[in-house]
Every structure is written in C-alpha cells, then in structure tokens.
Amino acid sequence: MSIRKRVLKNATVYIAQYSTSEKDARGKRRRYAPSFATRKEAVAHLATVAVDISKGVHVPASKSITVAEAGRNWIDACGDLERTTRDGYQQHLDLHIEPYLGGLKLSALTVPTIREWQDRLRKGTPAPGQEKAEPRTADMVKRVTGSLGSLLADAQERGHVGVNVVRSLKANRRRGKERRAERRAKGKLKIGVDIPTPAEIDAMLKAADGRWRPLLLVAIRCGLRASELRGLRWEDVDFKRGELHVRQRADAYNKIGPPKSESGERTVPIPPTTLAALKEWRLKCPRRDTGRKDAHGEAIGELHFAFPSGAGNVESYANIQQRGFDPILIKAGVTARKLDDDGKAVHDEHGKPVLVAKYTLHALRHHFASWCVNRKVDGGLELPLKIVSERLGHSNIAITSDLYSHIFPRSDDSAELAAAEGKFG
The missing domain is CATH 1.10.150.130 (Tyrosine recombinase, N-terminal domain)
Known part of the structure; x- marks a missing residue:
C-alpha cells in the first residue's frame, strides 16, 4: 500500500494504491488506485482498506454501486x-x-x-x-x-x-x-388515553347497533386485530364450542393472507353475549355472489366473511373506522378535541371546540388485553401472562409483557399489606 501525489492542471490529488489477493485475467493480483483531494483522506482510506481486507469483507469502490x-x-x-x-x-x-x-x-x-x-x-x-x-x-x-x-x-x-x-x-x-x-x-399505554375505560366501552356498546354491534363485541371480547376481523369467515366461528379460529387476515388492499405471525393463528373463546350477537347477525349478514343463478334466474349468494361489505366481500378498514366506529364514538360521547398541526384546539364557526372520535379500532384490542389481566374483583379475567399472550396472538411473551405488564394486578395491594401487617404487629 502506498500514497502517490499527482499534480494536475487545476488541482493536486493523492492516489492511494493497494492490491488485493484477487487475480485478474492474466493471473496477477488486482491493483486499485482511488484518488482523494487530501493526503489525510487517502491515509484514512488505506487504513480502512487494510482492516476490511484482513476481515475478508473489502469491496473496491469500482465494484460498488450507488x-x-x-x-x-x-x-x-x-x-x-x-x-x-x-x-x-x-x-x-x-x-x-x-x-x-x-x-x-x-x-x-x-x-x-x-x-x-x-x-x-x-x-x-x-x-x-x-x-x-x-x-x-x-x-x-x-x-x-x-x-x-x-x-x-x-x-x-x-x-x-x-x-x-x-x-x-x-x-x-x-x-x-x-x-x-x-x-x-x-411511554406506557394509559387507561383513558390509549385504552378505553370500562365506562367508555359500555357507552360504545349502548350506542352500537346493526352490523357494527357484533363486530365491536368480537373486537372487545376476543381481541382480534382489525385485519383479522376483516378476514374472519363464518367457517372460522365454532358456535357449538363457543370459540373462533384466527386463520387468515386481510391487508390494506383487501387481499387475504396468513396471520401476522405463526402465533397469530390461534383459537379464542367467545363469551355468551358475543356468541348470541354473532348468531343473530349471521341471519342478516350479506352474502357473497357465487356467479351462479337458481332456477328462477336469481343470483345465488353464500355466507363467507363474518363482517363483509354490503356485497359480501372484504370490508375496507377505512369504512369500518369512518362509517362505523367513529360515528359510534361520537354518539356515545367518547370524544376528544380536534387539534391542528400546532397542537391547538380547533373551533367551529360558533366558537365551540370541534370533537372527534377519541380512539381508533386498535384501542379495543388494548382494552381486551387489560380485561384479560385485570383482577376478577374489578371485572377482569385475571389470566396469566402466557395465556394473555396466546389470546392476543403475539409472537412471543416479551411483547405482551412490554406492552401490558404495568397494568397487571400488583401483589402488594395496600389492603393485603395491612392485613398481613396485622398478623405480626
């Protein structure tokens, strides 16, 4: 390796010469001579080249691409x-x-x-x-x-x-x-900010009707992702056992594919009220066109997706959020002030603050997780972390722990501490 100074008409350059163990067509070691504006740059380049060659990872600039x-x-x-x-x-x-x-x-x-x-x-x-x-x-x-x-x-x-x-x-x-x-x-997920409170959930369900009520119930009580709700088929709902099977999901382009991860394919129990709502909805659910006609020339439809569009096909996320969930939250009074780009509240022509839906559909999945981990005396299921992770379809238990460990019941409850202290006081 060496550095050679070369004086040109309008500038002076420093050429860093070196060779590698590679052989050219004539069997000679390949030589390279990149040029630099300063000697310092040339020295730094050769130092880097020497390290890369020793590690066997050197790629000459002439072979590099943009x-x-x-x-x-x-x-x-x-x-x-x-x-x-x-x-x-x-x-x-x-x-x-x-x-x-x-x-x-x-x-x-x-x-x-x-x-x-x-x-x-x-x-x-x-x-x-x-x-x-x-x-x-x-x-x-x-x-x-x-x-x-x-x-x-x-x-x-x-x-x-x-x-x-x-x-x-x-x-x-x-x-x-x-x-x-x-x-x-x-930051941590916060109840009432990122996760709907039980009172807000009750208000949503009271305001929900028609096709949106069973969808909300499944989101709240089964914890499915929005993509999994959109890809859920009736054949995946086991009414006899009272459970649903997550086997596929719909992406942003309404294309059906496998769940987000291997753990995403799972079985989730359906609570009785949610199961009853699904049974009722199944009778009214839009059917998908099969392309066939009956003896009277009427199109033959079939039940396929559990929460489809009016034509029985995959419903878009935007429709569910904007036409279904947002109006329900507005009706239920689960709202927040609309903010501009500077974080200031937006007001209407009468000077009143403009209210928007407080949550996105994904917040219902957070609520499901909090319901699973909360104590039974507080209306929760008090499930172990591993079971919660399995029901959410997380790829590993660490994800569940990082997201929700702060809302798990604490073992140092003040009442329990006071009772324990009294035994030895």
Missing part, C-alpha cells in the same frame, strides 16, 4: 412480501433515503455519514434539489434507518459492499441511556 441502484435491487428482492410491507419500503426509499443518499456509492457510506443523514431527517433539512422538508419524528427516523439497514444487508449479500454500517451504528448506540430514553419517549 444507494439508489442498491435500493432498486432491494425492492425487487421484496417481491414475496405483502404488498403493504413492500409499499412501505418503497415509500421509505423514495421519500427519506434516495433524496439524501441516492447518489452516494455504498463504499462511501460511513457511520458519521449515517448520523448526519439521521440529523437532517430529524431537523427537516431539505435534500439536494428540494426547497423544503418536514422534520421526521423519532419513530420515523428509526424505521427508515431500519429500512436502510435491510437495503445494505441485501447489497452485502450481492457483494456490492463489505460492511453494513447501519448494523455498526446500532451495535454502538442501541443500548444503555439511548434505549432507556427511547422507552421514556414512547
């Missing part, structure tokens, strides 16, 4: 993923990665480069060619950094880059104080 090219390869490799997941990755690439890093070669990416990119996203610094940009939230920066890491992992497997700098970044930073700060920022 982040934009690697992004296209990565998206192509995501063809087997769900469309919603693939579209999310494409959005990360188009809006947050390529505008800032697209023109850089993978070999030029360093940990400081990634840190600077993250800072620009957080501050809303425009990318080259952009006039303005909005600051990204901490959660968005975290997610797009994860996508960049996946992009680099794909490029690494293809031999286009030797080191995944995002993995190095995470190894150095995703522990200790930063991890604790991230947890503090995220």
Whole structure:
C-alpha cells in the first residue's frame, strides 16, 4: 500500500494504491488506485482498506454501486412480501433515503455519514434539489434507518459492499441511556388515553347497533386485530364450542393472507353475549355472489366473511373506522378535541371546540388485553401472562409483557399489606 501525489492542471490529488489477493485475467493480483483531494483522506482510506481486507469483507469502490441502484435491487428482492410491507419500503426509499443518499456509492457510506443523514431527517433539512422538508419524528427516523439497514444487508449479500454500517451504528448506540430514553419517549399505554375505560366501552356498546354491534363485541371480547376481523369467515366461528379460529387476515388492499405471525393463528373463546350477537347477525349478514343463478334466474349468494361489505366481500378498514366506529364514538360521547398541526384546539364557526372520535379500532384490542389481566374483583379475567399472550396472538411473551405488564394486578395491594401487617404487629 502506498500514497502517490499527482499534480494536475487545476488541482493536486493523492492516489492511494493497494492490491488485493484477487487475480485478474492474466493471473496477477488486482491493483486499485482511488484518488482523494487530501493526503489525510487517502491515509484514512488505506487504513480502512487494510482492516476490511484482513476481515475478508473489502469491496473496491469500482465494484460498488450507488444507494439508489442498491435500493432498486432491494425492492425487487421484496417481491414475496405483502404488498403493504413492500409499499412501505418503497415509500421509505423514495421519500427519506434516495433524496439524501441516492447518489452516494455504498463504499462511501460511513457511520458519521449515517448520523448526519439521521440529523437532517430529524431537523427537516431539505435534500439536494428540494426547497423544503418536514422534520421526521423519532419513530420515523428509526424505521427508515431500519429500512436502510435491510437495503445494505441485501447489497452485502450481492457483494456490492463489505460492511453494513447501519448494523455498526446500532451495535454502538442501541443500548444503555439511548434505549432507556427511547422507552421514556414512547411511554406506557394509559387507561383513558390509549385504552378505553370500562365506562367508555359500555357507552360504545349502548350506542352500537346493526352490523357494527357484533363486530365491536368480537373486537372487545376476543381481541382480534382489525385485519383479522376483516378476514374472519363464518367457517372460522365454532358456535357449538363457543370459540373462533384466527386463520387468515386481510391487508390494506383487501387481499387475504396468513396471520401476522405463526402465533397469530390461534383459537379464542367467545363469551355468551358475543356468541348470541354473532348468531343473530349471521341471519342478516350479506352474502357473497357465487356467479351462479337458481332456477328462477336469481343470483345465488353464500355466507363467507363474518363482517363483509354490503356485497359480501372484504370490508375496507377505512369504512369500518369512518362509517362505523367513529360515528359510534361520537354518539356515545367518547370524544376528544380536534387539534391542528400546532397542537391547538380547533373551533367551529360558533366558537365551540370541534370533537372527534377519541380512539381508533386498535384501542379495543388494548382494552381486551387489560380485561384479560385485570383482577376478577374489578371485572377482569385475571389470566396469566402466557395465556394473555396466546389470546392476543403475539409472537412471543416479551411483547405482551412490554406492552401490558404495568397494568397487571400488583401483589402488594395496600389492603393485603395491612392485613398481613396485622398478623405480626
């Protein structure tokens, strides 16, 4: 390895020469000579090359491709993923990665480069060619950094880059104080803020009627995800045993696929009131067109989805939330003030605050979890953590614990402590 100074007409460059164990067509070791504006940069490059060669991960700059090219390869490799997941990755690439890093070669990416990119996203610094940009939230920066890491992992497997700098970044930073700060920022789920109170649930059910009441009951008492509710079939409801089987889900494009994870395929008991509502709803449920006609020329329909659209097909999430759940919450008085982009309350033409639905449909799943873990004396089921995790369909018990451990009944109840203290006082 050596550095050679070369004086050009308009500038002076420093050429970092080195060779690798690779052989060219003539059987000679391959030589590389990238140039740099300063000697310091050339020295730093050779130091990095020496380390990479010793680890067997060196990829010469001439073999490296740009982040934009690697992004296209990565998206192509995501063809087997769900469309919603693939579209999310494409959005990360188009809006947050390529505008800032697209023109850089993978070999030029360093940990400081990634840190600077993250800072620009957080501050809303425009990318080259952009006039303005909005600051990204901490959660968005975290997610797009994860996508960049996946992009680099794909490029690494293809031999286009030797080191995944995002993995190095995470190894150095995703522990200790930063991890604790991230947890503090995220906060715990709160009753009455993220999780509906029992009184709010009662008000919702009193306000719900027609096709929405059985759907809400299943969401509240069985804890299904919205995608699982939309994909639930009548054949998955066992009226004799009083249980339902989660075997599939509908994605954002109404496409039916397997549950979110292997643990998502599960059996959940149905309480008596919910079961009775389902039996009644089954008699009125819209049927799906089979494309066949009877002897009188009438279309033959069949029961298929438990909570379908008017035509018996998969119902969209937007319809359930906007046409069903939101009006029910407004009617029940389970509302919150509408806020503008600055966090200030919005008022109508008469000066009264504008009220909107307080929760999304997913909040009912949180309520189901709290109902499962609460004490029986408080109206809950008081189930062990493992059973709660299984009923929610979480991929592992740690997810359930992280989300809901703070609402489990405490063993140091003050009344019990007082009684115990009296025995030895």
